[in-house]
Amino acid sequence: MDAPLLKERERATFNVTELIHLLNGSEEETKRRKELESWLYNNPVFRQDDRYQISREEVYERGLQKTRELVNLCRRKNIKFDSLDFARLNISTLEELPFFLHVIMFIPTIRGQGTEEQKRKWLPLAEDLKILGTYAQTELGHGTFLRGLETKATYDVSSREFIVNSPTITSMKWWPGGLGKTCNYAVIAAQLYTKGKCYGIHMFIVQLRSLEDHKPLPGVTIGDIGNKYGFHTVDNGFLRLDNVRIPYENMLMRYAKACDYIPPVNPKINYGTMTSIRVDLVKDASVILAAASTIAIRYSAVRHQTEIRPGEEPPVLDYITQQFKLFPQIATAIAFHFAGDYMHRIYDKVQSEIFDGHLSAITELHGISAGLKAFTTDTSIAGVEICRRACGGHGYSNASGFQRFYENWLGSATYEGENTVMYLQAARYLFKCYDNPKEAPETMSYLRYPQNKMEWNVKSADDVSNYATLITAFEQRALSKISSTAKKLKNLTHYGMNRNDAWNAASVDILHSIKAHCHYFIVKNYMQSLNHLKMSSPLRQVMTAVALLYANYGIDEHAGDFLESGFMNGKQINLVRAKILQLLKEIRVNAVAIVDSFDFDDRFLRSALGAYDGNVYNRLFKWAKLSPLNKTEVHSSYKYLRRILQSKL
Numbered sequence: 079m080d081a082p083l084l085k086e087r088e089r090a091t092f093n094v095t096e097l098i099h100l101l102n103g104s105e106e107e108t109k110r111r112k113e114l115e116s117w118l119y120n121n122p123v124f125r126q127d128d129r130y131q132i133s134r135e136e137v138y139e140r141g142l143q144k145t146r147e148l149v150n151l152c153r154r155k156n157i158k159f160d161s162l163d164f165a166r167l168n169i170s171t172l173e174e175l176p177f178f179l180h181v182i183m184f185i186p187t188i189r190g191q192g193t194e195e196q197k198r199k200w201l202p203l204a205e206d207l208k209i210l211g212t213y214a215q216t217e218l219g220h221g222t223f224l225r226g227l228e229t230k231a232t233y234d235v236s237s238r239e240f241i242v243n244s245p246t247i248t249s250m251k252w253w254p255g256g257l258g259k260t261c262n263y264a265v266i267a268a269q270l271y272t273k274g275k276c277y278g279i280h281m282f283i284v285q286l287r288s289l290e291d292h293k294p295l296p297g298v299t300i301g302d303i304g305n306k307y308g309f310h311t312v313d314n315g316f317l318r319l320d321n322v323r324i325p326y327e328n329m330l331m332r333y334a335k336a337c338d339y340i341p342p343v344n345p346k347i348n349y350g351t352m353t354s355i356r357v358d359l360v361k362d363a364s365v366i367l368a369a370a371s372t373i374a375i376r377y378s379a380v381r382h383q384t385e386i387r388p389g390e391e392p393p394v395l396d397y398i399t400q401q402f403k404l405f406p407q408i409a410t411a412i413a414f415h416f417a418g419d420y421m422h423r424i425y426d427k428v429q430s431e432i433f434d435g436h437l438s439a440i441t442e443l444h445g446i447s448a449g450l451k452a453f454t455t456d457t458s459i460a461g462v463e464i465c466r467r468a469c470g471g472h473g474y475s476n477a478s479g480f481q482r483f484y485e486n487w488l489g490s491a492t493y494e495g496e497n498t499v500m501y502l503q504a505a506r507y508l509f510k511c512y513d514n515p516k517e518a519p520e521t522m523s524y525l526r527y528p529q530n531k532m533e534w535n536v537k538s539a540d541d542v543s544n545y546a547t548l549i550t551a552f553e554q555r556a557l558s559k560i561s562s563t564a565k566k567l568k569n570l571t572h573y574g575m576n577r578n579d580a581w582n583a584a585s586v587d588i589l590h591s592i593k594a595h596c597h598y599f600i601v602k603n604y605m606q607s608l609n610h611l612k613m614s615s616p617l618r619q620v621m622t623a624v625a626l627l628y629a630n631y632g633i634d635e636h637a638g639d640f641l642e643s644g645f646m647n648g649k650q651i652n653l654v655r656a657k658i659l660q661l662l663k664e665i666r667v668n669a670v671a672i673v674d675s676f677d678f679d680d681r682f683l684r685s686a687l688g689a690y691d692g693n694v695y696n697r698l699f700k701w702a703k704l705s706p707l708n709k710t711e712v713h714s715s716y717k718y719l720r721r722i723l724q725s726k727l
């Protein structure tokens with residue numbers, strides 16, 4: 079164990095194990111998670127030490143080998159794909175496996191939108207992996223605008239079949255995970271046509287490849303879309319269908335019927351699978367940022383560089399600027415942990431209502447999940463990059479561990495709903511509630527009360543240590559943004575602009591409003607969650623400091639908003655900044671212990687900088703020696719070098 083990390087751990091003022099159990103939910107949950115991880119990490123198939131020395135094809139092949147191991151493990155241990163245990167195992171692999179979409183979207187779409195008869199037929203095949211499916215919605219020409227999708231499913235009454243067709247090149251399905259080479263089925267989003275009329279997007283089960291030899295079926299043109307930023311294990315694919323016929327029974331008809339068309343009670347019920355992934359992404363944002371913070375904090379405690387006082391080369395974690403970069407990332411990871419818990423609670427509640435036939439809450443769930451998905455993924459992507467940059471040159475090495483998970487996470491600003499679009503969707507719901515405050519859900523209850531101008535009676539740094547005053551500050555900031563934007567929308571329509579054009583004209587202000595609302599929700603949920611949790615006073619002291627840092631840092635980061643709202647003045651902003659410096663100092667002694675409480679196994683982080691023992695330099699050198707260029711002392715390309723050296727300029 080590197081001496082600096084040992085010393086850091088000895089200085090901690092709270093019990094790390096207590097925080098590990100609190101973040102996991104309980105001691106039993108911690109034990110279960112570690113047991114599941116051990117099953118993976120002790121299996122050499124899940125190794126990744128040579129991850130950046132193998133080709134895309136080898137990466138994909140490894141992905142299938144891992145899939146086989148994971149499936150065999152689940153079968154041996156009787157772990158179901160829709161279980162929390164599987165979700166934990168999946169996160170522990172920390173890369174998307176080729177059959178990932180089968181589990182997170184293909185099966186859930188059938189389960190959520192299939193009739194009882196369709197579920198009886200398809201779920202056993204899918205859960206036993208007799209068929210492997212993906213969720214094929216996005217097309218070359220459209221990903222966001224689902225009503226603009228071009229794939230057609232035309233009902234042929236005479237044969238009781240649907241003819242599924244990609245009429246144009248832009249209608250080709252493009253991006254679905256596992257589509258290129260892995261899956262032999264897909265749930266296809268297509269415009270339903272029957273008796274010459276279009277009834278909008280519905281979901282259809284289509285077989286793509288033979289179950290005997292995996293060759294594409296007649297009318298199916300299919301393949302991988304090529305290399306991307308990340309998701310290298312996943313064969314995101316393209317698919318063109320040339321009048322492929324499928325049985326009538328292959329349209330998922332829990333909520334709509336094709337023959338003598340019966341529409342769904344709410345057409346957006348077909349979008350339910352996307353909502354479930356957005357809900358998961360909120361918690362994933364916390365995990366990713368916690369992992370990045372662990373690497374950066376441990377490395378910063380070991381890395382000694384330059385001098386604060388002559389003759390003393392301190393750990394870079396002693397630099398206030400380094401603390402100002404990294405401690406807010408720890409705080410954000412914990413804030414998003416509690417936001418993810420909230421999202422799952424709300425999702426489970428709405429899902430049970432939907433299964434009882436009450437669909438009214440799906441709009442609220444969409445409004446909340448779309449906004450938090452965008453806010454938490456945007457923030458965590460930026461936070462990972464802050465952590466990486468805080469590690470200097472070695473942060474730029476693949477040995478740091480950052481790239482491996484960051485390259486997948488970058489996509490979260492786009493997949494499952496491009497973030498700007500998601501923000502605007504959430505804002506659509508927010509402004510509806512602003513206009514009808516009595517219909518506002520609990521998360522927007524502050525819209526119910528008259529907007530009265532408030533002054534923040536904060537006179538000293540201690541006043542910015544109060545959860546209630548901080549929550550009120552974020553509430554007033556959001557209200558200020560929302561009410562001024564609502565006024566702008568009203569003026570635009572008052573002077574003759576139609577609602578849609580007015581919405582577009584005000585969309586930058588709308589974006590600021592929904593972001594302020596999301597930020598308010600995260601702060602409020604974070605502080606209320608801590609208030610409801612039982613913990614020892616030493617731990618509560620630490621968790622309070624971290625939560626206060628999250629809120630005060632948010633005020634400092636958006637000081638203009640708080641000043642513009644009239645709720646705060648310049649002197650109070652300076653009190654907030656003084657509070658931040660005081661909190662950085664308070665958190666410094668526990669920084670390493672807090673990231674230890676995220677409890678990442680070294681084999682999850684796979685980082686020479688963030689390993690638990692802090693033995694950074696030996697790991698970096700060991701990793702460098704793995705470089706293929708070092709297989710020989712003189713590389714085989716020397717012949718070219720020699721000509722360069724001998725050539726005359």
Ligand SMILES: CCCCCCCC/C=C\CCCCCC(=O)SCCNC(=O)CCNC(=O)[C@H](O)C(C)(C)COP(=O)(O)OP(=O)(O)OC[C@H]1O[C@@H](n2cnc3c(N)ncnc32)[C@H](O)[C@@H]1OP(=O)(O)O
Binds near residue numbers: 172216486503
């Ligand atoms: C350590 C962990 C590491 C893990 C890291 C990796 C994790 C990886 C996870 C996943 C892997 C990646 C998988 C990616 C899969 C995909 O990307 S699948 C495709 C996703 N595509 C989308 O999300 C498309 C986005 N577009 C839309 O959702 C819609 O087109 C739209 C909502 C933007 C617009 O649709 P439109 O029909 O035009 O609606 P509007 O006319 O705007 O009306 C909106 C009304 O509809 C309601 N609504 C919309 N969506 C929903 C919904 N999902 N649920 C319920 N209601 C919805 C909305 O509330 C409006 O209602 P009102 O009319 O009453 O206001």
Ligand SMILES: Cc1cc2nc3c(=O)[nH]c(=O)nc-3n(C[C@H](O)[C@H](O)[C@H](O)COP(=O)(O)OP(=O)(O)OC[C@H]3O[C@@H](n4cnc5c(N)ncnc54)[C@H](O)[C@@H]3O)c2cc1C
Binds near residue numbers: 489
């Ligand atoms: C790694 C990865 C995996 C994926 N997996 C799948 C999958 O398994 N299945 C699947 O079906 N799809 C998948 N997708 C596709 C993904 O869902 C879409 O890319 C995503 O929905 C965004 O749609 P788009 O690409 O059409 O972007 P666009 O919507 O074209 O976005 C382009 C720009 O236009 C802006 N824009 C678009 N509409 C509006 C609007 N109304 N108002 C303001 N601005 C707007 C956006 O903000 C953005 O800046 C995946 C994508 C990635 C990157």
